[in-house]
Amino acid sequence: MSRCYNFAPGPSTLPLPVLEQARDELLDFRGTGCSVMELSHRSREFTEVHNETQALLRELLGIPAEYDLLLMQGGGHMQFSMVPLNLLGKGNVASYIVNGTWSRKAAAEAARFCTVHVAAENPGVAAPSQDELRIDPRSSYVYYCDNETVHGVEFGYVPETGGIPLVADMSSNILSRPFDIRRFGAVWFGAQKNFGIAGLAIAAVRHDLIGNAPDSCPVMLNWKSYSDKNSMLNTPPTFAIYIANLVCHWIKREGGVKELERRASVRSKLLYDAIDGSDGFYFGRVEKESRSRMNVTFWLKEDALSGLFIEEAAKEGLRNIKGHRSIGGMRASVYNAMPVEGARELARFMNDFARRHG
Numbered sequence: 001m002s003r004c005y006n007f008a009p010g011p012s013t014l015p016l017p018v019l020e021q022a023r024d025e026l027l028d029f030r031g032t033g034c035s036v037m038e039l040s041h042r043s044r045e046f047t048e049v050h051n052e053t054q055a056l057l058r059e060l061l062g063i064p065a066e067y068d069l070l071l072m073q074g075g076g077h078m079q080f081s082m083v084p085l086n087l088l089g090k091g092n093v094a095s096y097i098v099n100g101t102w103s104r105k106a107a108a109e110a111a112r113f114c115t116v117h118v119a120a121e122n123p124g125v126a127a128p129s130q131d132e133l134r135i136d137p138r139s140s141y142v143y144y145c146d147n148e149t150v151h152g153v154e155f156g157y158v159p160e161t162g163g164i165p166l167v168a169d170m171s172s173n174i175l176s177r178p179f180d181i182r183r184f185g186a187v188w189f190g191a192q193k194n195f196g197i198a199g200l201a202i203a204a205v206r207h208d209l210i211g212n213a214p215d216s217c218p219v220m221l222n223w224k225s226y227s228d229k230n231s232m233l234n235t236p237p238t239f240a241i242y243i244a245n246l247v248c249h250w251i252k253r254e255g256g257v258k259e260l261e262r263r264a265s266v267r268s269k270l271l272y273d274a275i276d277g278s279d280g281f282y283f284g285r286v287e288k289e290s291r292s293r294m295n296v297t298f299w300l301k302e303d304a305l306s307g308l309f310i311e312e313a314a315k316e317g318l319r320n321i322k323g324h325r326s327i328g329g330m331r332a333s334v335y336n337a338m339p340v341e342g343a344r345e346l347a348r349f350m351n352d353f354a355r356r357h358g
Helices: 016-025 044-061 075-087 101-110 223-228 238-254 256-276 303-315 340-357
Strands: 067-072 093-098 115-121 142-145 166-169 186-190 201-206 295-300 330-333
Touching: 016 238, 044 067, 044 238, 044 256, 067 223, 075 101, 075 166, 075 186, 075 201, 075 223, 093 101, 101 115, 101 142, 101 166, 201 223, 238 256, 256 295, 256 340, 295 303, 303 330, 303 340
Parallel strands: 093 115, 093 142, 142 166, 166 186
Antiparallel strands: 067 201, 186 201, 295 330
């Protein structure tokens, strides 16, 4: 078997040591005689995995005790609803920074529950600067997506909100750089891009922001339900939590978040250098200061060559680089588990393809 370099945007590539450990433990987890997928979520063995995963994430991300760490199902779309349901309180206004597909979807869902004030809008081109933000002072919270995967736009700063709780979707760049969570009221992220598989979403929420959902809020959409039961309100996504646990251990062994930040910069620079050095054969649409380190998007000057580019790349083991259906082009997602060598190989192929077809 020959593994490819998988540039998929999510579910995405996993560290090979994690896959190997999961394979080795699949039939007999820690001497239990059964798979981790067969264990009761109430068992001692799985409870240890569950609690350890929370502890590892707290350690890696520097999450202090005044924040609850909630492990949930439902993915990002469920969080789009949970955020307004849990944070509006008695208010009826929320400010959203809309700079891409996912922040736009989040704002549209929030509009079901409140008046959405668009604090800034620059979809797919750049992260708006602090000076461009126009936050409604009546807002119960301010929301933004730290890294927009479709267009490849990433914030290089944390927005200042004047004391209004800040909420961030960090699904696609979590654990790729350090951040001070005390600047946020809540941060949420899916696992399937940077530290696990599909089926697990996590929210780190400041204590005082839990318990403000209305009585009409469904139990499974109330953060307090998870907080009160240590995220064991119902059967959690056990295998997804187990894989996240293995990835967290892998991150620690590799040197932690600071090392992953270094690798992210190296990987993305290799690809952006190939784009910028192609004399226009490749081009991007995102302003340079807002280019994502996680999702490198680009187009070919001759769009007719796009199919051939994808085909030839796949033959060389460089797979899943087709851009999102809504915008076309190419997208190379270089998340935490992507080896630097994978980005180097893609950059080499890009340079060679441009030489042969330019």
